[in-house]
Amino acid sequence: MANYLQMWKDLGMDIENHDNLCAVLPTAFGDTYLSQENRPAAMDFWDMVVADIHGIRPAELIEEQKKGRKVFGTFCVYVPDEVVLAADGIVTGLCGGSQFWVPDGEAVLPKSTCPLIKASVGARLGKTCPFFRIADMYVGETTCDGKKKAWEILGKDVPMHIMDMPQMKRPKDYDKWVEEIKEFAKVVEELTGNEITRDKLENAIKIINAKRKAIERVYQARKADKLPISGKDVLLMTQIAFFDDPERCATMCNKLADELEQRIKDGVSVFPEGTKRIMVSGTPMAIPNWKLHHIIETSGAAVVCEETCTGTRYFENLVEEGKTTLEEQYRAIAERYMGINCACFTPNTGRIDDIIRLAKEYKVDGVIDVNLKFCCLYDTEGKSVEEALKENGIPVLGIETDYTDSDAQQLRTRIEAFVEMLG
Amino acid sequence: MANYLQMWKDLGMDIENHDNLCAVLPTAFGDTYLSQENRPAAMDFWDMVVADIHGIRPAELIEEQKKGRKVFGTFCVYVPDEVVLAADGIVTGLCGGSQFWVPDGEAVLPKSTCPLIKASVGARLGKTCPFFRIADMYVGETTCDGKKKAWEILGKDVPMHIMDMPQMKRPKDYDKWVEEIKEFAKVVEELTGNEITRDKLENAIKIINAKRKAIERVYQARKADKLPISGKDVLLMTQIAFFDDPERCATMCNKLADELEQRIKDGVSVFPEGTKRIMVSGTPMAIPNWKLHHIIETSGAAVVCEETCTGTRYFENLVEEGKTTLEEQYRAIAERYMGINCACFTPNTGRIDDIIRLAKEYKVDGVIDVNLKFCCLYDTEGKSVEEALKENGIPVLGIETDYTDSDAQQLRTRIEAFVEMLG
Numbered sequence: 001m002a003n004y005l006q007m008w009k010d011l012g013m014d015i016e017n018h019d020n021l022c023a024v025l026p027t028a029f030g031d032t033y034l035s036q037e038n039r040p041a042a043m044d045f046w047d048m049v050v051a052d053i054h055g056i057r058p059a060e061l062i063e064e065q066k067k068g069r070k071v072f073g074t075f076c077v078y079v080p081d082e083v084v085l086a087a088d089g090i091v092t093g094l095c096g097g098s099q100f101w102v103p104d105g106e107a108v109l110p111k112s113t114c115p116l117i118k119a120s121v122g123a124r125l126g127k128t129c130p131f132f133r134i135a136d137m138y139v140g141e142t143t144c145d146g147k148k149k150a151w152e153i154l155g156k157d158v159p160m161h162i163m164d165m166p167q168m169k170r171p172k173d174y175d176k177w178v179e180e181i182k183e184f185a186k187v188v189e190e191l192t193g194n195e196i197t198r199d200k201l202e203n204a205i206k207i208i209n210a211k212r213k214a215i216e217r218v219y220q221a222r223k224a225d226k227l228p229i230s231g232k233d234v235l236l237m238t239q240i241a242f243f244d245d246p247e248r249c250a251t252m253c254n255k256l257a258d259e260l261e262q263r264i265k266d267g268v269s270v271f272p273e274g275t276k277r278i279m280v281s282g283t284p285m286a287i288p289n290w291k292l293h294h295i296i297e298t299s300g301a302a303v304v305c306e307e308t309c310t311g312t313r314y315f316e317n318l319v320e321e322g323k324t325t326l327e328e329q330y331r332a333i334a335e336r337y338m339g340i341n342c343a344c345f346t347p348n349t350g351r352i353d354d355i356i357r358l359a360k361e362y363k364v365d366g367v368i369d370v371n372l373k374f375c376c377l378y379d380t381e382g383k384s385v386e387e388a389l390k391e392n393g394i395p396v397l398g399i400e401t402d403y404t405d406s407d408a409q410q411l412r413t414r415i416e417a418f419v420e421m422l423g
Numbered sequence: 424m425a426n427y428l429q430m431w432k433d434l435g436m437d438i439e440n441h442d443n444l445c446a447v448l449p450t451a452f453g454d455t456y457l458s459q460e461n462r463p464a465a466m467d468f469w470d471m472v473v474a475d476i477h478g479i480r481p482a483e484l485i486e487e488q489k490k491g492r493k494v495f496g497t498f499c500v501y502v503p504d505e506v507v508l509a510a511d512g513i514v515t516g517l518c519g520g521s522q523f524w525v526p527d528g529e530a531v532l533p534k535s536t537c538p539l540i541k542a543s544v545g546a547r548l549g550k551t552c553p554f555f556r557i558a559d560m561y562v563g564e565t566t567c568d569g570k571k572k573a574w575e576i577l578g579k580d581v582p583m584h585i586m587d588m589p590q591m592k593r594p595k596d597y598d599k600w601v602e603e604i605k606e607f608a609k610v611v612e613e614l615t616g617n618e619i620t621r622d623k624l625e626n627a628i629k630i631i632n633a634k635r636k637a638i639e640r641v642y643q644a645r646k647a648d649k650l651p652i653s654g655k656d657v658l659l660m661t662q663i664a665f666f667d668d669p670e671r672c673a674t675m676c677n678k679l680a681d682e683l684e685q686r687i688k689d690g691v692s693v694f695p696e697g698t699k700r701i702m703v704s705g706t707p708m709a710i711p712n713w714k715l716h717h718i719i720e721t722s723g724a725a726v727v728c729e730e731t732c733t734g735t736r737y738f739e740n741l742v743e744e745g746k747t748t749l750e751e752q753y754r755a756i757a758e759r760y761m762g763i764n765c766a767c768f769t770p771n772t773g774r775i776d777d778i779i780r781l782a783k784e785y786k787v788d789g790v791i792d793v794n795l796k797f798c799c800l801y802d803t804e805g806k807s808v809e810e811a812l813k814e815n816g817i818p819v820l821g822i823e824t825d826y827t828d829s830d831a832q833q834l835r836t837r838i839e840a841f842v843e844m845l846g
Contacts, residue, residue: 110803145767145800149803162769164590164596173587343572344571345571346565346572347575374799376535376797381575
């Protein structure tokens, strides 16, 4: 990755510390991913992206910035990419999936904050994430206590726009979210210098919908009895979707889906027959957090679906196309995003319905409901999730974990016992 | 307290478990309160209320219910009492200040939930709080993650209305809060069967304002160089204000203020000259949580002000009176409540301003910024509070605690060292 050294220096990154990160990632990736057998050939693309995760895409973003485009760094599936894209802006995810960044986050945040937020803040303050350095603006939302307070730290030295999520889902909350999206659109227009028109927004809606459809095709392939792809590989695809150009993302996901559909026709599977089918529900898994999937898929089971923000919550439901006015388009966008069932809402019964539906659609043998340590929202909701699954006769294992390896052996023991019990 | 046994039985309470609570409270109160010397005579009222905390006021509420009045149980200083009172309803606080209730809460909530929420849910589910049993409706708000999810548990068997707090303080958030208050008013009208008119609301605004002014008079007396009252006693007065009839509360607080003002004239103090003046900032202290005040005031210092929800956030600022329409009144109410600076907002710089202002007004020697364990909001904000205080040359000690006694000795050591350092 040495050829990006000058770029990282120009970005004001902490090169020495960043080198430490670069030194461990390839081994982690090799152990987790490259050890898999019979992977779809189309995964080559994502392997290549990960190999230079802080190089290839950051370099592209900088090239686009030179042409005058603006980069918006986002943290959450509720921020509407369509609006940014319609103003010729670029959306990128921000780092937050590694224990590497946690200590720098803990320097300013309570230890009892979830690892995702601690890692994000640490990646920013430690200057070891190029995406944080590149973004012209961060876009936050008021989804949880930890993030609400994190914005006050992150917004100190970079322009920050915060969208106030309604905390409920009454009709007036939809109206409110429409207003938040329109206000965001104004901010985006101002920063990019580009007006959002009905046609540009329509085009953006189509591009993002196409990306969603492509990801969904890959997910559809996981409903097959013979699984053509591992859960780990799909997780990687989704994680990188947050960072990639949406059109390239769609192309690559469709290419992968083509291969998976052929595999299904050919009866090719990456798992032995009878492998137990697991759905993971709960908190998001930001790259490079592959911990739970790796443990599950080396414990005699396969992950066939993720009811998470790095799973179905990211791509399910489309924005309705073909609206004739901006006002109607903003409402269509609001409706699609308010359809995401995050535990930040009260009540959030729609999520229980989603989990039961997905468990059936993906023919799962059991659900592992995972909570990132100190995520009060998903942790509390976990109780209702477990109750609902039991009522529906679906075995469930509730676990809590963080980014460290200290609980890996204990998790493996519990997950192996759970999988065995499914037999 | 035996004469209330039938009432508790009629309320469906867990008598046996409740007896355990009743058995420990008098000792705790005696040790903490009655051991103080030279207390204002007017404190007799609050001593009497505490002695029968689950008897006197619950019996009154039940009497009022027999006359057809409805009781609204609330958890938070953002719920506008004025609206309930205008419809001839009654507002009561709900239990949540004792470790006694925590285990029952932990049966359904994550351990890493703040003790206030765990205790509230435990008091409800364990059937050991008469106020939870009496309330015809609970009124929640979306101020923090823990509470948002707690409503889903508490709302299972009692009517629950939730007000969606804006999470920011832009002009449109004030508009939104007006709408939430108007919606709440409709719910209150429906449950009570009483219409809210301009004149009734004006009367209610005046009653609640009078209560605030009376509490403020007591606080004003704490600005005197010779302190006429302990912080513990004022905390008790404020804690009980959440449960009491607002007119009686005002009468009693004014009577206490009369006595304190006379004491100031007479140069009477409950602390030796030179006692260090401490402001406590941070999370609320629900009755019977007197832990921190007791430690501070038996460590050579006095608490002169609480920048908490059981302190200045409860009574500061009045609702503007004399508005001519309901619409204007609801806006005036919204403006007063949005003036409260809770850490649930982002950003919340107004709270820093409050703390610096109060520290000067009350001539404090130091601030103890306290966080109830696992309150992510105040914990994270604590860092900005400490920085701001240091910039203003005001010594600050940040502490985190819960309802248990296990850290009492350690806290005492730290607080004694802090007070000594102020010398």
